[in-house]
Amino acid sequence: MPSTTDSVHVCGFCGKPLEFKELPKLFGMQDKDKDGNDKPFGFYQDCKCADAVKYRQECEKAEEATRKEEERKDFYKRLKCAGIKKRYEKATHELEPENTQKVLEGKSLYICGEFGTGKTHLASAIARKLIWKRKRVRMLTGIDITMMLQATYGSSESEADVLARLAKMPILIIDDIGKEPPSDWVLSRLFAVINARYDEMLPTIITTNYEKSALVERMGKHGDHDTAEAMVSRICEMCELIKLTGNDRRLA
Numbered sequence: 001m002p003s004t005t006d007s008v009h010v011c012g013f014c015g016k017p018l019e020f021k022e023l024p025k026l027f028g029m030q031d032k033d034k035d036g037n038d039k040p041f042g043f044y045q046d047c048k049c050a051d052a053v054k055y056r057q058e059c060e061k062a063e064e065a066t067r068k069e070e071e072r073k074d075f076y077k078r079l080k081c082a083g084i085k086k087r088y089e090k091a092t093h094e095l096e097p098e099n100t101q102k103v104l105e106g107k108s109l110y111i112c113g114e115f116g117t118g119k120t121h122l123a124s125a126i127a128r129k130l131i132w133k134r135k136r137v138r139m140l141t142g143i144d145i146t147m148m149l150q151a152t153y154g155s156s157e158s159e160a161d162v163l164a165r166l167a168k169m170p171i172l173i174i175d176d177i178g179k180e181p182p183s184d185w186v187l188s189r190l191f192a193v194i195n196a197r198y199d200e201m202l203p204t205i206i207t208t209n210y211e212k213s214a215l216v217e218r219m220g221k222h223g224d225h226d227t228a229e230a231m232v233s234r235i236c237e238m239c240e241l242i243k244l245t246g247n248d249r250r251l252a
C-alpha cells in the first residue's frame, strides 16, 4: 500500500490520511515503482469529514449551475437561429402541449384569428418546445420569405436554393401568411413551398388573420385565382385548424 503520510494524500480539511482503496489489477497491467516493486492499483478515497463533504457538495452544486446556465444560453441561441423573436422567446400557451404533440406526429397547423389574439405567441410556444427537443425548426413571416427571395437577385444563392431550403426544412412556421403584399410573384413562390411540403408531408405551421376562403381571395387578388385555390386546398388537407378568439391582447 502507498504511504498515507504523504502530504498529497491527506485531507486538506481535517488532515487525516486518505484511505487507499486497492482494486484487482487488470490482466496485463504492470505498474512498477522506482525500485522495481509492483505498484498497487487503486485510488485514494475522498475524506468523509463534514468540511470535505460540504466542499464537495458545493462544488457539485456550482458545476450543476454552470451546466444549466450553458444549456440555457445554448437554448436561447438556438431560438434566435430558428427565427423566434425576442418578444416571444419565453412564450408559453395552454394550447401548446397538445399541438406540439400533433406536430411531432407529423401534422400541420393553421392558426387563425383576429389581430392580437395570440397566433404568433402560440406558434412560438410550440416552436420553443420543439427546439428544446432539438427538432429543426424555422419560423419566418410571409414578408421575410418575400424579402429572402428578393435578396437572391445579384447574390450567389439562387431563388431556387432558398425555395428548396424552405421546402425541405423539417418543421417550417410561416407567420402571418397573407400579410405580404399580394402579387402573382409571391403567390407562385409560396405555392411552390407549400406544394413541396404537402408532397413530402412535412409539418408546417401557418398563422394568419385570414380564414381559408378569405386567404384564397387575398392571395388571388393580384395573382392567379386557381393557384391561390390550389394552395389553400393543400393547406386544408394538411392542417388542423386552431381558431383563436377574444380581444386584441395588445389593447388590453
Ligand SMILES: Nc1ncnc2c1ncn2[C@@H]1O[C@H](COP(=O)(O)OP(=O)(O)OP(=O)(O)O)[C@@H](O)[C@H]1O
Pocket (backbone or CB within 6 Å): 087, 088, 092, 093, 094, 113, 114, 115, 116, 117, 118, 119, 120, 121, 122, 176, 208, 209, 249, 250
Ligand atoms: N396566451 C398568452 N399569454 C401571454 N401573453 C400572450 C398570450 N397570447 C398572446 N400574448 C401576448 O399578446 C400580444 C399579442 O399576441 P400575438 O403577437 O401573438 O398576436 P397575433 O395574433 O399574432 O397578432 P397579429 O395578427 O397582429 O400578428 C403579444 O405581446 C403576446 O406575447
Ligand SMILES: [Mg+2]
Pocket (backbone or CB within 6 Å): 119, 120, 121, 175, 176, 207
Ligand atoms: Mg402575429
Ligand SMILES: [Zn+2]
Pocket (backbone or CB within 6 Å): 011, 012, 013, 014, 015, 016, 047, 048, 049, 050, 052
Ligand atoms: Zn477530512
